[in-house]
Amino acid sequence: EEEEELAKMKDSVSSQKGVTLEEMSHPTAKEAQEQAIPKTLEKYEQLCELSRAYPLAKTSASSVSQGCREFLKLANKSRTQICSSNASLSSLIYEFGMQFQGNVLGIDLGTTYSRVAVMQGEDPVVIEEVEGGRYTKKSFRSMPSVVFFKPNGESWVGRQANMMTSLYPSRALFDTKHLVGTVYDSSKVQTSLYPKIVRGFKGEAWVETEFGIFSPAKIQAFILAKMRAIGEVYLKESATKAVISVPACFNEAQREAIKYAGDIADLDIQGVVEDPVAAALAYGLDKRDGLFAVYSFGGTFEFSILEISNGVIKVKAKRKSLSHGGLDFDLLLVRHLWKEFTRCHAFDASHYPLVLQRFLGAAERAKVRLSSEPQVEVKLHNLLNIQVKKSFVQKDLEVTITRSEFESLVSELIEETGAICQKCLEVANITRKDLDGILVVGGLGCVPSVREYMELFFGKSPLKSPRGVTPDEAVVIGAAIHGEKFR
Incomplete structure (x- = not known):
C-alpha cells in the first residue's frame, strides 16, 4: 500500500503542468516547481497520516532530512534547491518533523x-x-x-x-x-x-x-x-x-x-x-520551591513528602497502606447493604457470591455519587429467587444511604490514614508546620470528609490546581x- 501511494505521488508530481521530474530540476522550470512542490508536500503529508511510514526519531536537522528523504526523492533535487524555489518549505518540513515525532x-x-x-x-x-x-x-x-x-x-x-x-x-x-x-x-x-x-x-x-x-x-x-x-x-x-x-x-x-x-x-x-x-x-509545583505533602487516596493509600528546588522534585519520604483504599470503602458499604438485606428479608446472603458482587458494584456507585449528592437510593432487584414450598420468592433490596451515614461508616478508616501520615513526617524529620502545601489526589480525594479531615489534620486547606485539575x-x-x- 505504501508503494502504491508513493507511485501515485510520483505520477502526481510528474503530471502537474506537464512537467517531468527532470524538467522540474532544470533552472528554467522554476515557475512549475513553485506550483508542484506544495502539492507534493500535501501528498506527502497525507501519506504520513495514512501509514506514518516515515516518522522522525528526533527533531534535529539531520533527522528532519532523513525523515523527508522520500519527499526529496520525489522532487528529485536537494533540500537546498527545493528551499530556493519556496522559502517557507524548510520551516514546513521542520514542522512536519515535530508532528511526526508522535505524541x-x-x-x-x-x-x-x-x-x-x-x-x-x-x-x-x-x-x-x-x-x-x-x-x-x-x-x-x-x-x-x-x-x-x-x-x-x-x-x-x-x-x-x-x-x-x-x-x-x-x-x-x-x-x-x-x-x-x-x-x-x-x-x-x-x-x-x-x-x-x-x-x-x-x-x-x-x-x-x-x-x-x-x-x-x-x-x-x-x-x-x-x-x-x-x-x-x-x-x-x-x-x-x-x-x-x-x-x-x-x-x-x-x-x-x-x-x-x-x-x-x-x-x-x-x-x-x-x-x-x-x-x-x-x-x-515544579515552579515553586519548598516542602509539599501528597496525600494520595485511590485504590490504595500512599503519603509522600516532596522536596522541590529549582524545578527538581525529590521524594523525601513515603509511606503506603494496602488496607486503606477504595475497595476498603466499598466493603464497608457492602457490609451495610448486607445488614439491610438481612434485616428486610431475615435471610443470610453471605453464601451467595453473585449477590455480594452486586452489592459491591452498588456500593462503588453509591460512594462516587455521595461525593456530590446528599443521599442516594440503592435499588437492586431480583437478587435472589428463593423457593418457598412450591413457589419462588424474589428477594430485592431498596435502601437510601445518606452522606452522613456513609461518613460514619468510613470515618475510622480515614482517621487511620492520619497515623500513617505522622509516621512519614517523622521519617522525613519534619513537622506539619514545615509543609508549604498539601495535595489531596486520587479518587477518594473527591470525598468531602477526606478533604475535611486533611484540613483538620494539617491545619491548612489542600492546594487548588491552577489548571482546574480534579483529584x-x-x-x-x-x-x-x-x-x-x-x-
Whole structure:
C-alpha cells in the first residue's frame, strides 16, 4: 500500500503542468516547481497520516532530512534547491518533523481505574473512551482496571469486563497491581487476600485462572494495550510512546515489571514517573520551591513528602497502606447493604457470591455519587429467587444511604490514614508546620470528609490546581506533562 501511494505521488508530481521530474530540476522550470512542490508536500503529508511510514526519531536537522528523504526523492533535487524555489518549505518540513515525532501518552495505571492523557499544544487533555452507537454514545474519562476472560479464552478489558465480573467473578482479574514485581514467598503475597496466587517463573507471584496462569505484568499489559487503543482512537494515529505513573513506594523490580508490561503491550516506555511527582507537575509545583505533602487516596493509600528546588522534585519520604483504599470503602458499604438485606428479608446472603458482587458494584456507585449528592437510593432487584414450598420468592433490596451515614461508616478508616501520615513526617524529620502545601489526589480525594479531615489534620486547606485539575485526574495529567520531555 505504501508503494502504491508513493507511485501515485510520483505520477502526481510528474503530471502537474506537464512537467517531468527532470524538467522540474532544470533552472528554467522554476515557475512549475513553485506550483508542484506544495502539492507534493500535501501528498506527502497525507501519506504520513495514512501509514506514518516515515516518522522522525528526533527533531534535529539531520533527522528532519532523513525523515523527508522520500519527499526529496520525489522532487528529485536537494533540500537546498527545493528551499530556493519556496522559502517557507524548510520551516514546513521542520514542522512536519515535530508532528511526526508522535505524541507521548501519559498513563495512570491505577489499581482500580486507569486513565490516559496527552499534551495538545501546551495543555494536557484527559482522553475519553467513547462507547455505544449513534443514540447510545457515552464518554468515560476513566476505565476500570479489570480483565475478563470469555469462555473461548478471549479477553475483555475495562468497562465491559467490569460488568461481567458480577456474573462470573472467577473469570475476572482485578486489583492485581500490588502483585507486580513481587515474589511468591514474600510476606506481602502470603498475607494477600487475592485468590489463587501461585508460584510462577523465577519464584514470582502469578495469578491462576481457569484459562491459564498469568504474571501480574501480563495482566497490566492487557490494560496498557487498551489504554493505547483509547489514545489512538482520539489521536487518529498510531501511538507507541508512553510514560507510565507508578507508586512512589514501588521498588526497582516493580518498576521494571511495569516497563516489561509496556513492552508486551507494544509500547515504547519513555520512562516512569512516581505518582506524587506527577501530581506535583499537574499542580505546577515544579515552579515553586519548598516542602509539599501528597496525600494520595485511590485504590490504595500512599503519603509522600516532596522536596522541590529549582524545578527538581525529590521524594523525601513515603509511606503506603494496602488496607486503606477504595475497595476498603466499598466493603464497608457492602457490609451495610448486607445488614439491610438481612434485616428486610431475615435471610443470610453471605453464601451467595453473585449477590455480594452486586452489592459491591452498588456500593462503588453509591460512594462516587455521595461525593456530590446528599443521599442516594440503592435499588437492586431480583437478587435472589428463593423457593418457598412450591413457589419462588424474589428477594430485592431498596435502601437510601445518606452522606452522613456513609461518613460514619468510613470515618475510622480515614482517621487511620492520619497515623500513617505522622509516621512519614517523622521519617522525613519534619513537622506539619514545615509543609508549604498539601495535595489531596486520587479518587477518594473527591470525598468531602477526606478533604475535611486533611484540613483538620494539617491545619491548612489542600492546594487548588491552577489548571482546574480534579483529584482523580492529577496523576494522569502529570504523566502527560512529564511525557512532553520525551518528544
